[in-house]
Amino acid sequence: MAWMKKILRVDLTAGTCTSEPLNMEWAGKYLGQRGLATKYLCEEIDPKVDPLSPDNKMIYATGPLTGTCASTGGRHSVITKGALTGAIACSNSGGWFGAELKFAGWDMIIIEGKAPSPVYLMIENEDARLLPADDLWGTTTWHTEETIKARHGDPQIRVSSIGQAGEEGVLFAAIVNDLHRAAGRSGVGAVMGSKNLKAVACRGTRGVAVNDPKAFMAATAAGKKVLVENAVTGQGLPTYGTQILMNVINESGALPTRNHRDAQFEGANNISAEAMAETRKTDGKTNLLTKQACFGCTIACGRISQIDQTHYTVVNKPEYWGASGGLEYEAAWALGAANGVDDLECLTYANFLCNEYGFDPISFGATVGAAMEMFEIGAITTDDTDGLELKFGSAEALSTLAELTGKAEGFGKIIGMGSKRMCEKYGHPELSMSVKGQEFPAYDARGIQGMGLGYATANRGACHLRSYTVASEILGLPEKTDPLVTEGKAALVKAFQDATAVVDSSGLCLFTTFAWSLDDIGPQIDAACEGDWSVDNLMAMGERIWNLERQFNMQAGFTGADDTLPKRLLTEAIKSGPAKGKVAGLAEMLPEYYELRGWTADGVPTDETLARLAL
């Protein structure tokens, strides 16, 4: 009921696929998706393992609500030890792939070992087999999806795959499903590539039932009503997508620009939601074509765009003239503001490539920004870059690097190391804007103080989603807090982190929380699943999951010293704008945060805390 109670275990070394029952005792403590798969990973791998070795495992995990009519009930995550970070990685994706996995009868796929030569996993209901992928290796995610559907004569197959970036070990390689959705961060695509696994294809015709159908239909209907009536989820997000934030964050003075040297970007409104809706003078069309939803989603924040056919990036490439996944705020920021590039069509092209070749636009864009700063100070020269001038603001540099990085060619190979290793290589580790090796997303910690604490303590490295206090600090959801102060942020961050862990384990999309609280989500889970899923139990579970991830990281070698921010954010004040004069006040928030978490002053969960959380 909601859970299919079956795991597919794939041993790539032996070439076997076996079914085993889902551990329902663990499901009762960790629900599904992020929580449950993390538990499995913690039990099954040595946290010290090399992420790119056959001894690492990767888990595709759905939530109990995945594949149900709950609004946004379609998500899945990929859990592994991150290639980019060496920390726990849990990368969440939408689209339709996760639902298909449930319809085929599986809650999770645990993938272990390494195939002797490239393979793809073909799942059709109970039948799962590994098939040769030699002809797919070296091709893009788009080509892979098209080919697999044609080969099996079934247009209804859903595909999740890596592109050349994952094959070549680009450390921020992503896994792309349904053409332009992705398990994007922490290099989960590189892990998949290291296993010689090209793709997972799935077709399911079984159907998902729920424990209490009547209560479930009532709870999900009530939830949908809340989403429709809420101005953000009912109008703002579907109309403008996440890109509406470009001007909001810029106006608030917290838009990291040119590798975090500045906090406002003069070109912000050229790469915003408004710009995407503007009619182009060249062809009379708009960049934004329409909106798109994921499986079960009644919000529809997804963007579909079409590039100007006369733009230099695609003028000789008709294969990019069709519609495809448009810019999200994070991608537009990372490709654009982080590098000072304000050419919307160029950013859209680079975003297409991120999907096609399978790599994270956030880490890619931020790494390019670091490269551009090193180029400016002469630490990188045109000798290193085969003549490419990596100047801030250069659209050509950005689009060229996107092409190179997707295939790990030329200087793209260096970019593919991620900013931490790249900056170390050229003698400027301080210029990598990252935490635990993962690059910051689109909010300057100096201008939004709570985000600084969230970035420093997120278990998967710098991440805006783990604790999206921007909702409170800038948008006033659910309540407004002051972005420029540190008071109260420790408690705020902890609350967001724990609640988010619940949502990430359910199959639902985090964006529902602009309108829903756990009071709206709890009843849906409780009706779908056996067991007592009260809001209190769910909150406790969220805290449990957070600590479980923390334990894994500590066993992997991380300590409290890694809960930090780059020197630039801690000591170089923002020069202008509303946050002028601010640095990240991490030292004011971290001790209180450790205390609230029930951890020692060094950030280690105490025995009492572990016992309280049944860990």
Place this chain on the structure above:
Amino acid sequence: MQKSLHIIAEKCTGCLQCEMACSYDNEGVFNPSKSRIKVFNFHEQGRFVPYTCTQCADAWCMKACPVDAIVINQQTGAKEVLEDVCVGCRVCTIACPFGTINFNTDTGKVIKCDLCGGDPECAKACPTQAIVYIDADWTGLDRMKDWAGKTDTQPDAQA
């Protein structure tokens, strides 16, 4: 008044709530592979289009059936498959030019949209009103109205 299911494709976001509602009503589980309505993704054009049986007045499926297993519901106008009469010969799936009647290997019978007896679940489930259940005689009314509205404000009609 008889109503029909009307599709307004430009409003479809590809969420598949309609497919889930249809399968849930018919099968008791969420299973798009058993849905009588399907959403098509023309991804190069950035377009989603739901499609299902349009309840032909002079239905090919009904006329082709050798055992008269497809009958008209006089209330709704829907062409309904009588499951206990259907022998699974699939001649109707060949006869229908639109492909909206299909075989169900699990039951050995064909399935098609029957308008849920007059209260179609897909229309209720659609969050953007891309599927509506409206007066069968006037499905074009809203579009007519849109264009009628333009006549007053624009001296030169612009298409």
Place this chain on the structure above:
Amino acid sequence: MRITLKLFAVLSDYLPAEAHKNQTEMEVPDGATPADVMGLVGVPPEMAHLVLINGIFVAPSQRGDKRLAEGDHLAMWPPVAGG
């Protein structure tokens, strides 16, 4: 006094014709408040969810009290969110 008014998303419909890229300079009475400016350009108060003066949030209860100064940037959005 002159201020810069920025209206984003659907609120841009309320900008004067000469506005460019969501913003315009405009003349307002000395000591005008965000509520006054909304009245001047016709933005329905319930549509303005996020109001910033020079990037700093103005609480809904303050919109009628907080006085603008010469050269201020007043920015407004309807309910929006992202990630």
